[in-house]
Amino acid sequence: MRRGAKRKTTHKAAEEEPSKNPINEPAPEQPIDEPAPEEPINEPAEENHVEVMKKKKKGKAEPKASNKAADGRKPKRAKVSKPETETEYFEEKRNLEDLWQQVFPVGTEWDQLDMVYQYKWDFSNLEEAFEEGGELYNKKVYLFGCTEPQLVSFQGHAKVTMIPVVVAVVSPFPPSDKIGIKSVQRETEEILPMKQMKMDWVPYIPLEKRESQVERLKKSQIFILSCTQRRAGLKQLKIERVKKYEYCLPYFYHPFQEDETEQSTVVPILFPIDPQPVFCEFDWELDELEEFTDKLIEEEELSADQKEPFKDFVKEKVREAKKANREAREARKKALAEMSEQTKAAYESMKFYKFYPVASPNAPDVSGVKSSFINRYYGKADKIM
Structure with a gap:
């Protein structure tokens, strides 16, 4: 009995502790679905790297669910540190930011237009003039542009630069519907209707109202001199017609002067x-x-x-x-x-303002070349801004 009991005890121990009998039992194999220690399961496969990176950029990447091992257990996931992304901030556009660019620079040669916009000119003084307390606040204003070639310095280099200028006319009605064409090369002076040169006064639409209905534009207080002639169409015009644009001057006739x-x-x-x-x-x-x-x-x-x-x-x-x-x-x-008394009063109250770009690190300083003279028809501005 004792010998049989002894054999029974030994047999039971062998079932409970198989690891103590390395000769009779083979070493357990690593599960097929479980990754090797040096290759964590959460590492993306090479062919899916682009897809994962796209998801991370969009901020919507989600960890891919891994398959369960054969024994039902979930494989462990290695901790991956999330890359720190910098938040991008875009400067909010001002309501009248592109006003000076929308005004056609009358009399500027077509091949010089690119020079006008080569710098990021700052016309914040023009924008501020329409704010409460400004010279043009709550007034009906007509704007036209021109350019003045001047020798100015920028980043240590002096060169002739086409300086954009905006003239503001405070008036209850358009100051003129005509354009003067005159130069030293031309023998005679011509006074033509604006529309003959494809120019006209049109309402300026501030950025916040660009989606507004057309009917609302009737209440506009800002009008700009616009030109519908496109540079691409100049090839179809005669040289004499093209030159007329270069000699254009906004025309104004003051009956009291x-x-x-x-x-x-x-x-x-x-x-x-x-x-x-x-x-x-x-x-x-x-x-x-x-x-x-x-x-x-x-x-x-x-x-x-x-x-x-x-x-x-x-x-x-x-x-x-x-x-x-x-x-x-x-x-x-x-x-x-x-002339009616009302029209006479309007002419007497007309004011001309001449706006130059303010000093900024992105464009030449023009403070030393400002002039009150507008052109031979308008004469001098009441105030330089």
Whole structure:
């Protein structure tokens, strides 16, 4: 009995403790689905790396559920530190931020337009003028642009720069519906309707109202001089037509002030002869035609055989200029006689403001080249901003 009991005890112990009998029992194999220690189960497969990174960038990546092991247990996951991502902040656009860019720079050569916008000009002074307490707050304003080439310095280098300028006209009605075309190269001056040059006053829509209905724009207080002529279409135009855009000036006629034409006694002369035309200015009050012509011959600007034709040409130009002056004076008197008191009051209250870009690290400092002169029609601004 004791020997049999002993054998029974030994047999039971062998069943409960199989690890103590390495000879009779093989070593347990590692589960097939369980990863090796040096290769954690949570590491993404190489072919899925791009997909996982895309999910992380979107902030929506979720850990992929791993398959359970054959014994029903879940494999352990290694801890992966999340990469720290910096939050991107975008500067909120100001309501009138693009106002100066929407205003057409009248008279700027087409091939110079890119130079105007090569810098990030700061016209925050124009925006602030429309805020409460500003010069243009709660007023009806008409804006047109122009450019002034000036030698200015930027980042230690001085060069001629096309400086954008915005002129603001405070008026209850459009200051003019015409455009003047005049330059030293052109013999005559033209006053044309704006629409003939594809220009017109249009309401400016602030950024916060870009989705507004058209009917709401009727209450707009800001109007800009816009041009619908596109650079791409210039190839279809004649050279003379293209040049007209370069000589354009916003036209303004003030009935209470004498026009420069009415006061001037100077006539520009462009005498067309070969091989080179004669260009000069003749003042019919100060110059004596005979002496004036002889001096041109002496300076070899005019040949002697062209003396009489030149004198006849000058006389004709003087007659035309005097007639134009007389007609301008009569037109002004008639306009004043027919003008209502309300319109007269509007002209008297008109104000011109000239805005230059303020100093900023992104563009040249133009504070030393500011001028109150607008153009030959508008004269000088009431205030430079």
